[in-house]
Amino acid sequence: MIFLLFFFFSLTNSELTSYNKQLEWIVGHWRSEFSGKVFWPTVPTMTFGEDLKIMEAPLARSANVQFLNFSARAWSHSTKDHFHDEWGFVTVDPTGNATLMTSGNNGFTTYEVGHVSHNKLVLTLKDIGRISFSRDLPVEDLRRTFIRHDDRFLEQVIEMRTATHPKIGYLEHTRVVYTKQDS
Structure with missing residues (x-):
């Protein structure tokens, strides 16, 4: 029994690779009620x-890469209606570049790349996929920024450009400040 418990624990509690240690500040369970x-x-x-949950994951031995698990679930504050879910993976390569890949129940998949600095991660859209019957305007560009303000607070800002707004640059689309949850 002790051997099985040790085996399970060793599979689920991975240590961050040296490259992903740059993301240590963002790993955890974060929540914003409103x-x-x-x-x-x-x-x-x-x-x-x-x-928002960004959690350690085991090393993918076949590719020798460790991706961190990424999940986000959003809801309306006033009606409690479900907005969307995103699932994906984030990692840092040997040169310090970060990659986030997501898939959501809103019909979008994204491939974003960027750079990690001290308590900040800025990602820009490299590719997007969408289901053919999505009602949203086509997203043409996106920038996602995570900033850790202190031990308790993390902020995420998403700016984007669609087929109609704005003509150049980005417009802020969402901003949320999370509180770190106890594990």
């Missing part, structure tokens, strides 16, 4: 909650 804000010219501004 601090999320949605902004966009074609939708009413609204408040949302979100649960």
